[in-house]
Amino acid sequence: MANITDGSVQWAIRDKRVAADSSDNSTRLSTTAWIRSNIQSLVAGCIAAVATAAGFAYSFGSTNGYIKFPSWLGGLIIQWGQATEELFSSGIATVTTGIAFPSTFQQVFAVHGGSSPKYYGTLIDSTSQFRIFASATSVLFARWFAIGR
Secondary structure, eight states: OEEEETTEEEEOOOSOOBOOSTTOOSSSBOOHHHHHHHHHHHHHHHHHHHHHHHTOEEEEOSSOEEEEOOGGGTTOEEEEEEEEGGGEETTEEEEEOSSOOSSOEEEEEEEEOSSSOOOEEEEEOSSSEEEEEESSSOOOEEEEEEEEO
């Protein structure tokens, strides 16, 4: 019901229940939280769909991940991760990347992730695997960053 007072419209809401949460899809009035939640979901879904359609791919894990750029941007792939203590045997860790590089594995860097300094060298074995060589056999973990196409 609308009340017109002094040239403005004021809405009187009576006996109407307000939508309780973001999953409510009824005809009840929406709360600000419900509107924000649904708009954020819609925008995030649209952005992801546009990125996928444009050729981007990604995976953001808690320690490992990658971003794959589309072919029209050169098909560059950037990957990162962590080689944990369990992977190291006698100071050498064999690491498998999240996805294989389709054509070339160009470079990989490794840095120490523990409290006492260690030095690392790397050797690329294939388009999806490399080894990290540590200066000491007692290694906590190493962080790595790889680039390829």
